[in-house]
Amino acid sequence: MNEITDRFLIEIGSGGGTVGHIIDIDATGSETNSHLSLGPSAPGEKMCERGYRHHRFQRVPFRTFVEYHEIEKAGIEGNAPEEICSYCWSNTLNALEKEQERADEDVSERIGTVGYRLRWKQKGRARDEWYDIMVRPETTMAELDKLVCRFTTLNDLHLRMYGLEEEYLDSSLNILPDHQYEQAGDRSYARASEMTIADVSDRASLWEGDRLSMAYDFGTPSHYYCIVKDVYESEAVNERLNESNIIASTDTAAITKEKRP
Numbered sequence: 287m288n289e290i291t292d293r294f295l296i297e298i299g300s301g302g303g304t305v306g307h308i309i310d311i312d313a314t315g316s317e318t319n320s321h322l323s324l325g326p327s328a329p330g331e332k333m334c335e336r337g338y339r340h341h342r343f344q345r346v347p348f349r350t351f352v353e354y355h356e357i358e359k360a361g362i363e364g365n366a367p368e369e370i371c372s373y374c375w376s377n378t379l380n381a382l383e384k385e386q387e388r389a390d391e392d393v394s395e396r397i398g399t400v401g402y403r404l405r406w407k408q409k410g411r412a413r414d415e416w417y418d419i420m421v422r423p424e425t426t427m428a429e430l431d432k433l434v435c436r437f438t439t440l441n442d443l444h445l446r447m448y449g450l451e452e453e454y455l456d457s458s459l460n461i462l463p464d465h466q467y468e469q470a471g472d473r474s475y476a477r478a479s480e481m482t483i484a485d486v487s488d489r490a491s492l493w494e495g496d497r498l499s500m501a502y503d504f505g506t507p508s509h510y511y512c513i514v515k516d517v518y519e520s521e522a523v524n525e526r527l528n529e530s531n532i533i534a535s536t537d538t539a540a541i542t543k544e545k546r547p
């Protein structure tokens with residue numbers, strides 16, 4: 287929300303009346319050409335067609351304006367407050383909505399083709415210890431599991447299962463390490479070596495800020511989770527996997543950084 291409120295200014299004094307108009311300072315339109323302008327043109331683009339603009343009009347950041355008028359708005363959302371032009375308000379809402387739709391489309395096109403930096407932590411001691419694992423789209427969950435086992439001291443004697451955010455015993459991914467899959471003999475589970483990061487990503491729309499979890503020894507309340515810290519194009523993952531300070535690696539993934547007590 288902060289970025290949005292930095293982007294918009296409220297212009298006071300334009301168009302007569304007492305309402306402030308919204309100015310998009312990121313806009314690159316040449317709207318000012320269609321108006322008779324006096325002196326230097328005013329910055330940004332006004333979000334409605336009413337009135338005129340003047341470089342001498344006062345412009346204040348959206349946040350300053352709403353604080354001054356004690357308007358209960360964290361951003362441009364809901365109905366227009368009476369101090370701000372309602373035409374500007376609804377045009378801005380529409381513009382933001384369209385931008386969001388485009389951004390969402392970009393994300394959904396890239397999902398399944400990108401790699402991630404996953405920061406793994408143990409629930410309850412996230413501050414003291416973490417491990418960054420870089421994965422490629424084709425990295426299998428078995429590879430990821432191998433790296434996770436390195437720092438968790440878990441081994442094949444420990445039952446463990448991978449799932450989505452905050453999932454503990456009710457994992458919707460149902461991914462088991464291969465040998466446990468054999469033991470479970472339940473076709474609703476997936477074999478870790480047959481599930482790739484791209485598969486998980488497709489099912490979970492995995493993106494920056496999302497989480498995966500790994501529960502182990504199902505009786506204990508302890509589990510690990512990771513946060514998607516960065517999304518990388520395939521090439522960029524390769525570059526990082528080729529860096530010299532790799533802590534441990536598999537064919538397509540590696541622990542690239544760690545913090546240990």
Ligand SMILES: [Zn+2]
Binds near residue numbers: 308
């Ligand atoms: Zn307006």
